[in-house]
Amino acid sequence: MILKKAxxxxxxxxxxxxxxxxxxxxxxxxxxxxxxxxxxxxxLSSQTISNIVEELEEAGLLRPEATLKGARGQPAVPYSINxxxxxxxxxxxxxxxxxxxxxxxxxxxxxxxxxxVDRPTPAEAMPLLAAISSDLIATSRLDRTKLLGIxxxxxxxxxxxxxxxxxxxxxxxxxxxPVAEELERLTGIAVIVENDATAAAIGExxxxxxxxxxxFVYLFIGTGLGAGLFLDGHLYKGSRHNAGEIGHIIVKxxxxxxxxxxxxxxxxxxxxxxxxxxxHLPDPDHASPDLLEELLAKGDSRFEAWLDEAxxxxxxxxxxxxxxLDPETVVLGGFMPLPVIEAxxxxxxxxxxxxxxATARATPRVVVGAAGKxxxxxxxxxxxxxxxxxxxxxVLQKPVG
Amino acid sequence: MILKKAxxxxxxxxxxxxxxxxxxxxxxxxxxxxxxxxxxxxxLSSQTISNIVEELEEAGLLRPEATLKGARGQPAVPYSINxxxxxxxxxxxxxxxxxxxxxxxxxxxxxxxxxxVDRPTPAEAMPLLAAISSDLIATSRLDRTKLLGIxxxxxxxxxxxxxxxxxxxxxxxxxxxPVAEELERLTGIAVIVENDATAAAIGExxxxxxxxxxxFVYLFIGTGLGAGLFLDGHLYKGSRHNAGEIGHIIVKxxxxxxxxxxxxxxxxxxxxxxxxxxxHLPDPDHASPDLLEELLAKGDSRFEAWLDEAxxxxxxxxxxxxxxLDPETVVLGGFMPLPVIEAxxxxxxxxxxxxxxATARATPRVVVGAAGKxxxxxxxxxxxxxxxxxxxxxVLQKPVG
DNA sequence: CTATAATTAAATCAACTTGATTTTCTAAAG
DNA sequence: CTTTAGAAAATCAAGTTGATTTAATTATAG
Numbered sequence: 001m002i003l004k005k006a007x008x009x010x011x012x013x014x015x016x017x018x019x020x021x022x023x024x025x026x027x028x029x030x031x032x033x034x035x036x037x038x039x040x041x042x043x044l045s046s047q048t049i050s051n052i053v054e055e056l057e058e059a060g061l062l063r064p065e066a067t068l069k070g071a072r073g074q075p076a077v078p079y080s081i082n083x084x085x086x087x088x089x090x091x092x093x094x095x096x097x098x099x100x101x102x103x104x105x106x107x108x109x110x111x112x113x114x115x116x117v118d119r120p121t122p123a124e125a126m127p128l129l130a131a132i133s134s135d136l137i138a139t140s141r142l143d144r145t146k147l148l149g150i151x152x153x154x155x156x157x158x159x160x161x162x163x164x165x166x167x168x169x170x171x172x173x174x175x176x177x178p179v180a181e182e183l184e185r186l187t188g189i190a191v192i193v194e195n196d197a198t199a200a201a202i203g204e205x206x207x208x209x210x211x212x213x214x215x216f217v218y219l220f221i222g223t224g225l226g227a228g229l230f231l232d233g234h235l236y237k238g239s240r241h242n243a244g245e246i247g248h249i250i251v252k253x254x255x256x257x258x259x260x261x262x263x264x265x266x267x268x269x270x271x272x273x274x275x276x277x278x279x280h281l282p283d284p285d286h287a288s289p290d291l292l293e294e295l296l297a298k299g300d301s302r303f304e305a306w307l308d309e310a311x312x313x314x315x316x317x318x319x320x321x322x323x324x325l326d327p328e329t330v331v332l333g334g335f336m337p338l339p340v341i342e343a344x345x346x347x348x349x350x351x352x353x354x355x356x357x358a359t360a361r362a363t364p365r366v367v368v369g370a371a372g373k374x375x376x377x378x379x380x381x382x383x384x385x386x387x388x389x390x391x392x393x394x395v396l397q398k399p400v401g
Numbered sequence: 402m403i404l405k406k407a408x409x410x411x412x413x414x415x416x417x418x419x420x421x422x423x424x425x426x427x428x429x430x431x432x433x434x435x436x437x438x439x440x441x442x443x444x445l446s447s448q449t450i451s452n453i454v455e456e457l458e459e460a461g462l463l464r465p466e467a468t469l470k471g472a473r474g475q476p477a478v479p480y481s482i483n484x485x486x487x488x489x490x491x492x493x494x495x496x497x498x499x500x501x502x503x504x505x506x507x508x509x510x511x512x513x514x515x516x517x518v519d520r521p522t523p524a525e526a527m528p529l530l531a532a533i534s535s536d537l538i539a540t541s542r543l544d545r546t547k548l549l550g551i552x553x554x555x556x557x558x559x560x561x562x563x564x565x566x567x568x569x570x571x572x573x574x575x576x577x578x579p580v581a582e583e584l585e586r587l588t589g590i591a592v593i594v595e596n597d598a599t600a601a602a603i604g605e606x607x608x609x610x611x612x613x614x615x616x617f618v619y620l621f622i623g624t625g626l627g628a629g630l631f632l633d634g635h636l637y638k639g640s641r642h643n644a645g646e647i648g649h650i651i652v653k654x655x656x657x658x659x660x661x662x663x664x665x666x667x668x669x670x671x672x673x674x675x676x677x678x679x680x681h682l683p684d685p686d687h688a689s690p691d692l693l694e695e696l697l698a699k700g701d702s703r704f705e706a707w708l709d710e711a712x713x714x715x716x717x718x719x720x721x722x723x724x725x726l727d728p729e730t731v732v733l734g735g736f737m738p739l740p741v742i743e744a745x746x747x748x749x750x751x752x753x754x755x756x757x758x759a760t761a762r763a764t765p766r767v768v769v770g771a772a773g774k775x776x777x778x779x780x781x782x783x784x785x786x787x788x789x790x791x792x793x794x795x796v797l798q799k800p801v802g
Numbered sequence: 803c804t805a806t807a808a809t810t811a812a813a814t815c816a817a818c819t820t821g822a823t824t825t826t827c828t829a830a831a832g
Numbered sequence: 833c834t835t836t837a838g839a840a841a842a843t844c845a846a847g848t849t850g851a852t853t854t855a856a857t858t859a860t861a862g
Contacts, residue, residue: 008443014414015816042410069826069828072840073841186692231637232635232637238616242684242727253717320650323647324645324646327639354649396797412819413850414818416849416851435808448811470859473862475860476859594862
């Protein structure tokens with residue numbers, strides 16, 4: 001009999017680990033907090049919090065701030081995240097560029113390395129990425145024991161025949177290549193690989209506009225278009241790690257042909273590639289997002305036409321996402337330059353009627369998040385930090401098998 | 402300073418509660434299991450499992466089966482869910498029918514009551530629902546202490562101005578009406594309200610084709626069309642309880658006008674209402690799904706035409722769901738009669754290329770689940786059982802505030 | 803009779819809780 | 833200005849809870 005891998009039990013050890021994460025997360029989302037207020041927010045006893053805070057301070061993850069006077073009673077000592085409590089490496093691979101960064105626990109970039117590539121194959125890219133990582137460690141002279149891991153962002157989807165490696169928005173030759181395992185082998189550091197959109201979503205969650213949100217969707221406008229799904233306090237990756245690949249949903253049945261074989265796919269209208277194509281660039285494979293920013297600034301009429309044409313498909317994508325997932329907010333970002341994203345966002349209203357049209361809202365339906373070429377590397381660097389410090393169901397369960 | 406409601410900490414008490422749920426869930430998904438095998442599956446020690454199983458047997462939730470001989474060692478005593486360990490009331494309200502059922506822990510229907518209604522308002526429906534509940538309790542003479550709660554299913558979306566109460570697929574007058582609170586007040590029993598699709602999804606998860614799945618989407622074809630989202634082992638309801646309302650995503654831009662104000666909405670093509678409209682029934686508000694089953698059996702040409710026209714929008718809906726959520730499987734069901742669902746499913750291939758086209762699959766991309774008029778009541782009855790026995794993150798966290 | 807596997811019993815352990823106490827401040831009273 | 837009461841934070845020490853560990857017991861196949 002085949003037994004389903006059951007959800008597993010928990011014990012004190014897991015509980016402890018969870019509670020430590022809860023303390024960190026509570027401080028991250030709220031800023032510096034005293035032990036007493038952490039206790040109130042987490043429903044743990046003040047004694048427990050005291051113990052945990054002491055341990056985390058010992059470990060260098062938290063640091064005390066100036067005592068808060070002015071109120072009655074013993075003055076509170078607020079604790080905040082110690083930026084130097086840990087470091088993370090973020091890598092990002094795309095058609096033309098490989099970027100690596102080091103960030104500290106506060107998400108601040110401490111080092112950055114960039115290499116040009118040209119639609120690299122795994123054989124070309126893997127050594128390069130490993131080299132970038134060791135470069136970063138060497139030049140930033142960071143304490144390896146405080147390195148939480150490597151986060152890597154690259155375009156999805158993963159492992160889908162006829163989609164992963166097909167067309168100008170995909171990277172060729174990566175179908176079924178075990179990126180994380182290989183990079184882990186080369187560097188000896190734990191590696192987390194996600195698509196651009198997911199990485200960017202985590203970046204927004206830890207340090208950006210989504211800091212306090214439980215459920216949001218990050219629409220990543222890059223070479224193609226993808227969504228990072230953060231639902232009910234955790235990243236939703238899908239059963240085969242491909243959730244959010246909405247670039248290939250059909251927004252215009254019978255519309256522009258797409259390399260995936262369908263017609264009228266979303267990313268044929270809303271993506272860097274779509275813009276390049278619409279502008280009839282001679283060499284769209286080597287065009288730069290900067291060009292679009294220039295054209296926007298100049299008020300180029302062809303680019304304006306693209307903007308106008310892209311708005312309705314984007315509106316429809318937002319509609320689909322809102323209807324399917326009812327998120328608190330949709331965040332727009334990606335490799336598309338910020339001014340262009342803002343121009344698109346500015347033309348979105350009136351949005352379609354959806355479940356997000358609902359009455360009282362705490363946040364706007366659409367907000368603009370981080371955009372530009374470092375969006376996804378910084379998000380990538382946030383991945384290990386998130387996975388090491390976020391309270392999540394997994395952590396509470398004993399590892400099984 | 403406004404503090405975000407933090408994720409809260411945990412302690413032994415929560416852990417215990419979680420572990421009990423884990424034991425129940427493990428037995429539910431795998432069938433009868435000995436203490437030793439539960440221990441292996443859950444990663445808990447056999448002593449812990451022994452204690453928990455003893456308690457659960459004491460409480461009547463588990464019962465021992467015949468000892469398993471034939472292997473070496475002391476023979477194992479398998480335990481299974483005791484159907485009489487608890488009962489649940491399911492209610493379902495729709496345009497023409499209010500149904501109530503009692504099920505036991507195994508999901509078996511123990512009693513059923515049905516009342517005709519005609520697009521009822523809250524003032525009409527609430528006393529009726531309360532009466533149905535007390536009828537069920539009285540006639541089935543069930544032990545009130547073993548009643549886990551009332552689950553209720555009704556069409557969504559909830560609380561969306563211009564959508565909740567508009568059009569022939571919605572129930573009028575329910576915008577912002579606090580159904581659960583009111584029914585709880587009238588009956589004195591805990592009430593969980595979900596839309597049809599969500600209820601059906603939970604039913605499939607506990608007792609049906611999705612029993613072993615971690616992530617799946619239930620496409621509920623009813624008067625309208627909605628999706629129940631079960632992602633990463635838990636129900637995803639959305640930030641305003643409206644996730645899965647995909648009946649109003651646009652599948653044909655500029656297509657048939659919809660009462661929500663948009664054009665080409667999915668449920669204008671795939672739903673009972675869409676079929677009735679296509680058949681030009683004189684009184685679509687009072688048509689019955691049975692008619693469609695008859696027409697299908699007869700091979701009615703107009704109905705065949707509807708089937709053919711509905712397939713592509715349905716295919717597109719599946720495409721959107723697969724691309725956005727990468728589920729293990731999409732389950733088709735709803736009020737639409739089973740033969741009709743099967744006819745639709747039979748015409749779906751070839752499905753669009755999506756992330757679900759991936760290589761090795763454990764389950765088919767689309768499976769047919771429970772369909773017919775009792776689908777959502779039975780699912781509704783599953784809701785309290787699920788919420789009382791499923792291991793979930795919430796349970797592990799201390800109630801805050 | 804022996805190896806094997808399931809189950810049980812008693813003792814132990816780790817982490818959170820409880821309630822009393824101490825510390826350190828503000829605000830009001832004298 | 834000094835004193836005192838009141839308030840909130842932090843700490844201390846003992847207590848509680850539930851999982852784990854270790855060892856013993858039981859039942860069966862070979």
